[in-house]
Amino acid sequence: MNPDILRERQNATFDIEKLTNILDGGAERTNRRREIREVLVLNDPDFDYGTPTSLPTMILKLREYGISDPVEINWYKSMYWGTGREALGLHYVMFLPTLYTQCDSEQFNKWVPLIIGTYAQTEMGHGTHLRGLETTATFDPATQEFVMHSPTVTSIKWWPGGRNPLFLPLIFLSIPLSASLFDLFLSGFALPTCSGIVIGDIGPKFGFDAVDNGYLKLEHVRIPRENMLMKYAQVKPDGSYVKPLSSKLTYGTMVFIRSLIVGNAGIVLSQCCTIAIRYSAVRHQSEIRAGEAEPQILDYQTQQHKLFPLLATAYAFLFAGQYMIDTYNRISGDINQGDLSEMPELHALSAGLKAFTTWTANTGIEVCRMSCGGHGYSRSSALPDIYVEFTPSCTYEGENTVMMLQTARFLMKSYRQVQAGQQLSGAVSYLNKVHHRVMAPQAVSSQLDLNLNTLVDLYEIRAAMLVELAAQSIQQESARGKCQEDSWNNSTIDLVRASDAHCHYMVLKMFRDKVDQIEDPGVHSVMSTLAHLYAIHGMGNFTGDFLQAGVLTGAQVPSVSKCLKGLLAEVRPSAVLLVDAFDHHDKMLNSVLGRHDGNVYEAMFEWARSSPLNRTEVHESFHKHLKPLQAKL
Ligand SMILES: CCCCCCCCCC/C=C\CCCCC/C=C/C(=O)SCCNC(=O)CCNC(=O)[C@H](O)C(C)(C)COP(=O)(O)OP(=O)(O)OC[C@H]1O[C@@H](n2cnc3c(N)ncnc32)[C@H](O)[C@@H]1OP(=O)(O)O
Numbered sequence: 314m315n316p317d318i319l320r321e322r323q324n325a326t327f328d329i330e331k332l333t334n335i336l337d338g339g340a341e342r343t344n345r346r347r348e349i350r351e352v353l354v355l356n357d358p359d360f361d362y363g364t365p366t367s368l369p370t371m372i373l374k375l376r377e378y379g380i381s382d383p384v385e386i387n388w389y390k391s392m393y394w395g396t397g398r399e400a401l402g403l404h405y406v407m408f409l410p411t412l413y414t415q416c417d418s419e420q421f422n423k424w425v426p427l428i429i430g431t432y433a434q435t436e437m438g439h440g441t442h443l444r445g446l447e448t449t450a451t452f453d454p455a456t457q458e459f460v461m462h463s464p465t466v467t468s469i470k471w472w473p474g475g476r477n478p479l480f481l482p483l484i485f486l487s488i489p490l491s492a493s494l495f496d497l498f499l500s501g502f503a504l505p506t507c508s509g510i511v512i513g514d515i516g517p518k519f520g521f522d523a524v525d526n527g528y529l530k531l532e533h534v535r536i537p538r539e540n541m542l543m544k545y546a547q548v549k550p551d552g553s554y555v556k557p558l559s560s561k562l563t564y565g566t567m568v569f570i571r572s573l574i575v576g577n578a579g580i581v582l583s584q585c586c587t588i589a590i591r592y593s594a595v596r597h598q599s600e601i602r603a604g605e606a607e608p609q610i611l612d613y614q615t616q617q618h619k620l621f622p623l624l625a626t627a628y629a630f631l632f633a634g635q636y637m638i639d640t641y642n643r644i645s646g647d648i649n650q651g652d653l654s655e656m657p658e659l660h661a662l663s664a665g666l667k668a669f670t671t672w673t674a675n676t677g678i679e680v681c682r683m684s685c686g687g688h689g690y691s692r693s694s695a696l697p698d699i700y701v702e703f704t705p706s707c708t709y710e711g712e713n714t715v716m717m718l719q720t721a722r723f724l725m726k727s728y729r730q731v732q733a734g735q736q737l738s739g740a741v742s743y744l745n746k747v748h749h750r751v752m753a754p755q756a757v758s759s760q761l762d763l764n765l766n767t768l769v770d771l772y773e774i775r776a777a778m779l780v781e782l783a784a785q786s787i788q789q790e791s792a793r794g795k796c797q798e799d800s801w802n803n804s805t806i807d808l809v810r811a812s813d814a815h816c817h818y819m820v821l822k823m824f825r826d827k828v829d830q831i832e833d834p835g836v837h838s839v840m841s842t843l844a845h846l847y848a849i850h851g852m853g854n855f856t857g858d859f860l861q862a863g864v865l866t867g868a869q870v871p872s873v874s875k876c877l878k879g880l881l882a883e884v885r886p887s888a889v890l891l892v893d894a895f896d897h898h899d900k901m902l903n904s905v906l907g908r909h910d911g912n913v914y915e916a917m918f919e920w921a922r923s924s925p926l927n928r929t930e931v932h933e934s935f936h937k938h939l940k941p942l943q944a945k946l
């Protein structure tokens with residue numbers, strides 16, 4: 314083991330295993346995750362790591378082992394495929410959940426165990442604006458069929474993942490917005506089961522190469538009436554339409570995956586922090602004091618300033634992901650029982666946190682890559698691949714700006730309810746105080762009150778202020794004679810800013826609540842430090858907001874920076890131990906820089922030598938192209 318990394322692991326001030334257990338949701342979950350990883354994957358003789366041929370093996374093994382819990386499926390898949398996406402991701406996170414939530418019992422029993430599918434909602438002309446989708450589904454009572462049709466070029470279904478002839482049906486959204494299971498293909502290499510279907514691949518993408526995103530054009534294709542997913546809405550044999558309790562129930566799958574993406578952003582950021590911080594512990598470069606040995610780059614304050622707030626953010630997002638999934642499960646259970654009262658809040662929370670966490674993680678991955686210098690740019694680091702696979706999450710499952718505006722819609726509605734004298738509950742209850750806000754007591758002193766509860770209060774006040782400013786912008790636009798829609802559009806910068814601040818407050822609050830639950834003193838202490846770092850770093854980034862909210866004075870601004878530097882120094886001794894607690898296996902991380910043993914250079918040389926370009930002493934291209942050219946010169 315590299316001596317630097319060995320030294321970093323001595324004198325731990327907290328129990329790493331206990332922290333890993335907290336991240337997993339308990340010791341039993343940690344044991345189960347490791348059992349899946351060590352026994353069912355790494356020690357499986359059939360396991361040929363991450364090659365496409367292993368996809369069928371993976372599916373059959375999941376069934377052989379009886380792994381059906383979605384999180385355990387993901388644990389298994391992520392060991393098989395490492396940090397990359399794989400072709401079946403959409404099947405597990407969108408196609409199956411749609412069947413689970415939108416099929417009636419007969420359909421569920423008929424389809425769920427048997428098929429692999431995709432989710433074809435987006436069209437060439439519309440991805441965000443679902444009410445603008447053009448594909449039609451026209452019921453023909455004479456034949457008890459729907460006639461599915463793509464009337465325009467912009468109505469061609471565009472992007473469905475896993476849309477190749479290998480795959481079976483797809484969930485199809487069409488006008489009127491209902492989800493019809495559209496059985497297009499038999500399994501295997503069969504051609505379309507009926508004419509009128511034009512499919513293909515949409516071509517090379519920025520990344521996401523393991524997933525073949527396709528296109529699908531339908532020309533009056535007929536599917537049985539029974540293929541409409543009929544849990545919430547039905548078309549009866551006589552053609553009468555039974556409306557769902559809410560038209561938004563059809564959007565349920567998107568809320569589910571957005572909820573998952575929140576925790577996934579934390580996982581991806583934790584992977585990158587593991588790579589960058591382990592590498593920064595073994596990389597020596599330049600000098601701090603003349604004549605002394607080159608220091609570990611992790612001892613540069615700037616390197617700590619790049620990485621430690623991201624480390625704190627990774628923990629924050631992992632805890633936010635746990636809260637999000639628990640909230641999703643609770644509210645979707647109520648919805649299943651016909652209680653839709655909290656559906657708007659679930660939508661607002663999942664939409665906002667999905668945007669907030671993916672935007673932040675997306676930027677953070679690049680900071681981690683660049684903090685590793687040239688070696689971060691090498692594919693051996695895994696950081697370029699992680700970035701390329703993660704960055705579309707800011708677009709898919711709800712483009713982030715649009716998602717933030719959905720959350721803003723809920724915040725404005727809540728604000729208006731407070732103005733009308735209503736008492737709010739839930740995540741926006743802080744708006745009840747928006748008109749009675751008193752200056753925070755600490756604003757009169759020059760020292761920052763570092764109590765975590767006080768910091769949460771400051772973020773709450775900041776969010777409330779920005780919600781009010783956005784509402785006032787809309788009111789001012791209306792007062793200038795603008796219609797409601799134009800008043801909204803002319804305030805969308807403020808609205809996104811308000812949603813961002815609301816999500817920032819929510820994430821810090823969840824982090825504080827999780828820290829409060831930690832009983833082990835050592836773990837509590839190091840997590841409390843990270844939560845403080847997360848809060849103070851945010852105050853440094855948005856100082857103007859806190860000044861404008863009146864909870865920070867000009868005299869206190871230097872304290873923010875001073876406090877930040879102190880927290881960076883406090884985290885330094887535990888940095889490697891904190892990424893060890895994420896428990897990412899080398900095989901899954903697949904990064905030369907992020908190896909647990911820290912033996913980066915030897916591994917990098919081996920990795921380079923294994924390149925196909927080095928298979929021969931002289932590359933064949935010399936003989937094929939250069940040598941003939943030289944002969945003519
Ligand atoms: C299972 C494994 C577990 C382990 C973890 C796994 C990790 C996985 C992590 C992810 C990795 C890989 C992911 C797989 C790859 C993904 C591939 C991508 C797939 C896709 O992109 S699928 C397509 C996604 N498309 C979208 O998201 C479309 C976005 N657009 C919309 O949602 C809507 O058009 C809209 C919300 C923007 C607007 O809708 P609209 O009907 O016009 O409504 P509005 O007029 O704006 O508002 C009207 C009211 O409706 C309310 N509303 C809107 N949406 C919802 C909702 N979903 N739920 C509840 N309520 C909703 C809105 O609030 C308004 O209410 P109000 O009138 O204000 O009261």
Ligand SMILES: Cc1cc2nc3c(=O)[nH]c(=O)nc-3n(C[C@H](O)[C@H](O)[C@H](O)COP(=O)(O)OP(=O)(O)OC[C@H]3O[C@@H](n4cnc5c(N)ncnc54)[C@H](O)[C@@H]3O)c2cc1C
Nearest residue numbers: 432433434435439440441472473474705708709710712714
């Ligand atoms: C890798 C990847 C995989 C995908 N997989 C699938 C899949 O399996 N199935 C599927 O159905 N779809 C899939 N999609 C499509 C994806 O869901 C859409 O791309 C996404 O919903 C965004 O819609 P759009 O492309 O129409 O972007 P647009 O909405 O056209 O966005 C373009 C710009 O317009 C802005 N904009 C749009 N509306 C508003 C508004 N109301 N207010 C302010 N600004 C606005 C956006 O902020 C953005 O800046 C995938 C996409 C990617 C990148």
